[in-house]
Amino acid sequence: MRFFHAGRVSDHALDQMVYAETTEDEAAGIFAAGLSGRRVPFEDEKKLTWTLQFLCGLYAELDWAMQFHINALRNTNTGMLNTLGPDTGYDSINDEHIAKPLAQLLNSAEMKQQLPKTILYSLNPNDNYIIASMMNSFQDGKTPGKIQFGTAWWFNDTKDGMLQQIQALSNTGLFSRFIGMLTDSRSFLSYTRHEYFRRIVCSLIGTWTENGEAPYDMELLGGIVEGICYRNAQEYFRF
Numbered sequence: 001m002r003f004f005h006a007g008r009v010s011d012h013a014l015d016q017m018v019y020a021e022t023t024e025d026e027a028a029g030i031f032a033a034g035l036s037g038r039r040v041p042f043e044d045e046k047k048l049t050w051t052l053q054f055l056c057g058l059y060a061e062l063d064w065a066m067q068f069h070i071n072a073l074r075n076t077n078t079g080m081l082n083t084l085g086p087d088t089g090y091d092s093i094n095d096e097h098i099a100k101p102l103a104q105l106l107n108s109a110e111m112k113q114q115l116p117k118t119i120l121y122s123l124n125p126n127d128n129y130i131i132a133s134m135m136n137s138f139q140d141g142k143t144p145g146k147i148q149f150g151t152a153w154w155f156n157d158t159k160d161g162m163l164q165q166i167q168a169l170s171n172t173g174l175f176s177r178f179i180g181m182l183t184d185s186r187s188f189l190s191y192t193r194h195e196y197f198r199r200i201v202c203s204l205i206g207t208w209t210e211n212g213e214a215p216y217d218m219e220l221l222g223g224i225v226e227g228i229c230y231r232n233a234q235e236y237f238r239f
Helices: 024-035 042-062 078-084 099-111 125-138 159-172 188-210 218-237
Strands: 009-014 065-070 117-122 147-149
Touching (some): 024 042, 042 099, 125 147, 125 159, 188 218
Parallel strands (some): 009 065
8 A cells, every 4th residue: 555655545345345343363363264265154254344444544544535335246147257257247236234334334443533535335326325324424524525425336327326326415415525426447438427427417506506496606506516526536635
């Protein structure tokens, strides 16, 4: 992490959100058991979240942003997995419960004063309000938008999915601090999603304004759009 410090962003794929209290020695013993080929009970597997707790502290120290991508169900078609390998389009949305273990993990880091800037995503849109409400419990009043509800992801990266994510965020949090769209693709063409996202944001704000739900103040609204589309992310990641 210190070698790659210029990046300042991490990303964890947590297909199933789990949490269990443990010590470093106990977690090391469980890890060693797994490496030796012994069967590790699921209750012990949960204790390997000690690694995430350790990383939270290091991210906070280095002022990195931590990302959690939660609730993907990978490689659902065994035949195609055997034919083509992993990550070839045979994944789906998972429906594991995330509220309690996610809150426990964030709270554990917060109690140690080691909660870094964090961006939370779920592939399951049923989790939108869980994340949108939970992030407000861990804002610190110092870093604007420290805990973020990440933009609509993967199967939700559509007009409807983006609108659902934005509406959940704006109903429960401070929409103006949202850091907006991202891309993790290596394809240049994927960057068009930023334009798509910006059009959706502007259309939604315009609808609020026409309905009298937001003031007709172009300076105010323009500043919100500029923040969501550029400035918030620039400040958040310190680019």
